[in-house]
Amino acid sequence: MRRVLKPDGYLIFIEHGLAPDRHVQAWQHRLNPLWHRLAGGCNLDRKIDTLLADAGFHICQLDRGYGKGPKPFAFLNKGLAQPLDNTARQHATGQRTPQEQVPSLASRR
Secondary structure: OHHHOOOOOOEEEEEEOOOOOHHHHHHHHHHHHHHHHHOOOOOOOOOHHHHHHHOOEEEEEEEEEEOOOOHHHHEEEEEEEEEHHHHHHHHHOOOOOHHHHOOOHHHHO
């Protein structure tokens, strides 16, 4: 993803992820192998913020919570991320930080 973004681009994401509740997490871990096969490779039990950071992204905005449906399937991570090299370049040149220039996701509906 990083290589196809424009230099000042953002990754807009909505992903299933590991819920904060331990009981829901237990169900996510149990259901994930079957869900992964049935849902085209989708995973229920990944820590999205950690995966994005490990892939070299700075998370500019992250909204997390349960959507509609059974809790093991409904915990979502919605947000904006920017490649770390872009974020570092903006800070070095005195440009505004991603938090200052990115409108909230609510205004993108």
